[in-house]
Amino acid sequence: FIYKADLDLKKHKASDICSLIKASDELSIDVLNEHILEFVSQNANRLINEDPVQILQIIFQLDIFSNLRNTFLQIICDNPEKLVNFENFYTLDKYTLIQLLKRDDLKMEEVIIWYNLLDWACYNVRDEQEKLDLKEVEKWESGDFATLKDILKDFIPHIRWFQISGKDFWYNVKxxxxALPEELYDDLLGYNIDKSVELKSFVILPQRNKNKIPAKLIIFFISHAKNRMSKKAPIT
Structure with a gap:
């Protein structure tokens, strides 16, 4: 017997659609895969708005969506708050987050990117009972910084360090x-004292965005990241 049914994906939440995508891929249902691919390509904004973490991870996990990856990243780059303010942002996988940080068109001040990365890294400490609190960094021990350094090491090359102002470097990086490579820190310190200093650790990456965000908004976003981190409950 052959059964046929109409599937209206518009009636389903993004999380349900993600579950269906996984099941369809595992079962290799070609007709359903094609239907889902068409729906996802036509409803990218809606899916990002509902569940940016799940949909981004699905897009990067499954080859069927390889041609849509740039489209979805572009949506996030234009409105990164949709992702970083999402309640489950910290569950985004490392690979997908790195793909986002590689983008030159990510429309967010670098110091805000840095603080959201810290937020993500602190929550992804392996010891669930010892989450690092960004609001109490002065209480951290050497082992805490070593743990953070290990988590951050693959992200460090993708931060546009030299787009961070001297003031933000002092208060938000120092x-x-x-947790930073010693040569990088020395370069940042030297660069903020003398812009002509010879850099030893990094090639300066292209400027990520040219439209400066007002200082008051930068302070707000950093404060928001700190407060969000302190409110998160440990994963059980």
Missing amino acids: PFKE
Whole structure:
């Protein structure tokens, strides 16, 4: 017997659609895969708005969506708050987050990107009972910084460090000195004293965005990241 049914994906939530995508891929249902691919391509904004973490991870996990990856990243780059303010942002996988950080068109001030990365990294500490609190960094021990350094090491090359102002470096990067490569920190310190200093650790990456965000908004976003981190409950 052959059964046929109409599937209206518009009636389903993004999380349900993601579950269906996984099941369809595992079962290799070609007709359903084609239907889902068409729906996802036509409803990218809606899916991002509902569940940016799940949909991004699905897009990067399954080859069927390879041609849509740039489209979805572009949506996030234009409105990164949709992702970083999402309640489950910290569950985004490392690979997908790195793909986002590689983008030159990510429309967010670099110091805000840095603080959201810290937020993500602190929550992804392996010891669930010892989450690092960004609001109490002065209480951290050497082992805490070593743990953070290990989590951040693959992200470090993708941060546009030299787009961070001297003031933001002092207040928002310097406290995490022990989590950074020594040569990078020395370069940042030297660069903020003398812009003509010869850099030893990094090639300066292209400027990520040219439209500056007002200082008051930068302070707000950093404060928001700190407060969000302190409110998160440990994963059980």
